[in-house]
Amino acid sequence: MACYGMSYLWEHRREGRNDSAVFFACMGGNKRQDREKEEEKGLTKEDPVTCDSGGGKHKLSLFRTVGDVSKVEGHQDVVSAALLIPKEDGVITASEDRTIRVWLKRDSGQYWPSIYHTMSSPCSAMAYHHDSRRIFVGQDNGAIMEFHISEDFNKMNFVKTYPAHQNRVSAITFCLTSEWVISTGHDKCISWMCTRSGTMLGRHYFTSWASCLQYDYETQHAFVGDYSGQITLLKLEQNTCSVITTLKGHEGSITSLWWDPVQRLLFSGASDHSIIMWDIGGRKGRTLLLQGHHDKVQAICYIQLTRQLVSCSADGGIAVWNMDISREEAPQWLESDSCQKCEQPFFWNIKQMWDTKTLGLRQHHCRKCGQAVCGKCSTKRSSYPIMGFEFQVRVCDSCFESIKDEDRTSLATFHEGKHNISHMSMDISRGLMVTCGSDRIVKIWDMTPVVGCSLATGFSSR
Numbered sequence: 001m002a003c004y005g006m007s008y009l010w011e012h013r014r015e016g017r018n019d020s021a022v023f024f025a026c027m028g029g030n031k032r033q034d035r036e037k038e039e040e041k042g043l044t045k046e047d048p049v050t051c052d053s054g055g056g057k058h059k060l061s062l063f064r065t066v067g068d069v070s071k072v073e074g075h076q077d078v079v080s081a082a083l084l085i086p087k088e089d090g091v092i093t094a095s096e097d098r099t100i101r102v103w104l105k106r107d108s109g110q111y112w113p114s115i116y117h118t119m120s121s122p123c124s125a126m127a128y129h130h131d132s133r134r135i136f137v138g139q140d141n142g143a144i145m146e147f148h149i150s151e152d153f154n155k156m157n158f159v160k161t162y163p164a165h166q167n168r169v170s171a172i173t174f175c176l177t178s179e180w181v182i183s184t185g186h187d188k189c190i191s192w193m194c195t196r197s198g199t200m201l202g203r204h205y206f207t208s209w210a211s212c213l214q215y216d217y218e219t220q221h222a223f224v225g226d227y228s229g230q231i232t233l234l235k236l237e238q239n240t241c242s243v244i245t246t247l248k249g250h251e252g253s254i255t256s257l258w259w260d261p262v263q264r265l266l267f268s269g270a271s272d273h274s275i276i277m278w279d280i281g282g283r284k285g286r287t288l289l290l291q292g293h294h295d296k297v298q299a300i301c302y303i304q305l306t307r308q309l310v311s312c313s314a315d316g317g318i319a320v321w322n323m324d325i326s327r328e329e330a331p332q333w334l335e336s337d338s339c340q341k342c343e344q345p346f347f348w349n350i351k352q353m354w355d356t357k358t359l360g361l362r363q364h365h366c367r368k369c370g371q372a373v374c375g376k377c378s379t380k381r382s383s384y385p386i387m388g389f390e391f392q393v394r395v396c397d398s399c400f401e402s403i404k405d406e407d408r409t410s411l412a413t414f415h416e417g418k419h420n421i422s423h424m425s426m427d428i429s430r431g432l433m434v435t436c437g438s439d440r441i442v443k444i445w446d447m448t449p450v451v452g453c454s455l456a457t458g459f460s461s462r
């Protein structure tokens, strides 16, 4: 059943049909659009009004208080991965300082290490399987090491080393049913190895560093995000794999992926500050763009029950997106040699410039209708949350008129992480979140004020 949905998509793509274009409509990176972005950036800097509306003031008013925060301190370097131990007041951390530590909350309310293990190389990724107490730690040297953690979390025994990569391991996942450990690395490949024999089963190379990984355990499909901004969908077999399709939409490296196997949604976060939701299960190539962060999106987590997406960015911003409403797709940007409102030629349209004795204008795009417009016909800015624009973007004058005040109601809540977040993971059942920052501090958040009540009662955004 699952395979069917995916095959539909890739057939679509190959045929290059019109509706498949929609799939890749979101901000497809052509030269003209890149230039547009640069123009927009320049304009934002010069224009304090635009800058304010997109920045601090607006954002502050949206901040919500999330509950208690516990801190775990003591690492000598950045913590590259951290996870909450299910049903325990405990955290496992893997750090660039070469340590794996298991922290348990003591009666004092503070977290103290019960396991402290030093590795031969900095730790870069981690996967933990709670029922079997198996932990897989990826290292900067490309190796993955497997350990077994004791029931009381006081001991960790070495099991195996997997020569998975030639270079830094970026992501790991473990599948108990097939006994596979699947990983991606900075050697530009995905590899999958047998945990019984410790042997390499298969490998597939990409054109750039593979940065993140999600896996559908039931159908053996892997999603791999890379530094070029592409997401590759592969079907893994025992000793071989096939590339199903590539998803292109981001303009910067993919930093995080989240696959929801129930609703069959893929979320991707990127260094272009944006998130895209790829509706794989919908089979129509529908994509939604979410723009609310002002820095690289570093981690995402989708809460399927309440249909909320939690995302964290490098500037410390934490966003909780309401995905339980029918959002609209951002339009594809239209191409034109003249403004589609006032018909004045753009500056590369030499013929019309000559004919009409006018100076060519710069091309911009209205984010709401996608039309190519000149600056004069798009002087206004507006947020438009239903299309994912949580901060103000360029819209044409007629679209601006069509946006009512209630259309500007935010469909996400924004919170301040107060450290530059490099990694995040959640224990969804308890509404807990753990973030790691460039400040070497690990924070454990009670997110129930924003997601917890919703776990029982459904979404309430305010």
Ligand SMILES: [Zn+2]
Pocket (backbone or CB within 6 Å): 339, 340, 341, 342, 343, 344, 373, 374, 375, 376, 377
């Ligand atoms: Zn115009």
Ligand SMILES: [Zn+2]
Pocket (backbone or CB within 6 Å): 366, 367, 368, 369, 370, 371, 395, 396, 397, 398, 399, 400
């Ligand atoms: Zn418009």
